[in-house]
Amino acid sequence: MLREMLSAHSRISLSVVETHFLPYWIENWESYGDLSDRRQFLDFYAKARRLPYFEDCEAIDEPVITAPEWHARCADFSLQGVYEALMRYATGADADSDVLWGDKTPEYLIHVDALVRLFPNARIVHIVRDARDQALSSHRTWGKNMFRAAQRWVDEISEFRRQAARYPFSAIEVRFEDVLNDPGAELRRLTKFLGLEFEASMLTVPGQAEPTGAAHGQTSVMSQNQRKYDSQMDRATQRRIEEIALPVLEIYGYPVPDGLAARPISATGARWFRLRDGLNILRGEAEERGLVGGTRYVLRTLRSQRSRTADIA
Numbered sequence: 001m002l003r004e005m006l007s008a009h010s011r012i013s014l015s016v017v018e019t020h021f022l023p024y025w026i027e028n029w030e031s032y033g034d035l036s037d038r039r040q041f042l043d044f045y046a047k048a049r050r051l052p053y054f055e056d057c058e059a060i061d062e063p064v065i066t067a068p069e070w071h072a073r074c075a076d077f078s079l080q081g082v083y084e085a086l087m088r089y090a091t092g093a094d095a096d097s098d099v100l101w102g103d104k105t106p107e108y109l110i111h112v113d114a115l116v117r118l119f120p121n122a123r124i125v126h127i128v129r130d131a132r133d134q135a136l137s138s139h140r141t142w143g144k145n146m147f148r149a150a151q152r153w154v155d156e157i158s159e160f161r162r163q164a165a166r167y168p169f170s171a172i173e174v175r176f177e178d179v180l181n182d183p184g185a186e187l188r189r190l191t192k193f194l195g196l197e198f199e200a201s202m203l204t205v206p207g208q209a210e211p212t213g214a215a216h217g218q219t220s221v222m223s224q225n226q227r228k229y230d231s232q233m234d235r236a237t238q239r240r241i242e243e244i245a246l247p248v249l250e251i252y253g254y255p256v257p258d259g260l261a262a263r264p265i266s267a268t269g270a271r272w273f274r275l276r277d278g279l280n281i282l283r284g285e286a287e288e289r290g291l292v293g294g295t296r297y298v299l300r301t302l303r304s305q306r307s308r309t310a311d312i313a
Contacts, residue, residue: 013091035077112163129176131245132229148273
């Protein structure tokens, strides 16, 4: 939703498809060699085309860049130059355009250090949603375990805050619920952060912005799309999520019961929940792509997201 609202600005264009692969590129970039050499670039292109990013583009009929065009668009052949050329193609922001291009990939939440080192002038927008609603949504959409979703919410937001504190002028946070309650005020705050003027067109959400969930097909912000856990989650589950997420819920001013004590999930529980989540994801992809195609897609996605560190070595 927020991606599409920002993209409605005349000078902002964000990629429709999430990339996911930057951590993998950071770890392996030197192995691709000198990409200014067209033969080496063709070899790199053949490897890149196996990334789930391109399969996702094809799935929704987004244009896929060709090797010659990608090579020609690169201002240089560093990781930054190659990635920017791809994103400018995906977003329609030409090299001489003043349009701000961007990528919305949730996994980059824990890679702020790497993003800022790659792109010192980057601006990072982090949108936070109440852990209880976020866990409920991930369970209904992908069948994920709600307790693990809550623990990941805590761990990843905590890591984001740790890294983002080093770049106070590069990162900004906004609560999902604040966008729902007063989208104009929050979008004005975000455009000011980006050095732009607010445009009223940003208040209309394209119908395809939310392909799943309660907001599917909506063209305006659904202010009631919050606190669903009150009516759609049993009290025991809600209380356990609150115990897991308590420290970070309090940081963002989300309401929690008095006298509650923080109690994260155990390492053993986290591994078990992760295994079950993985099986559910594999099952869902197999239903959509077939067993072989679904397994291949999941393995490639995991490989493209793999990184030994959240920073650049």
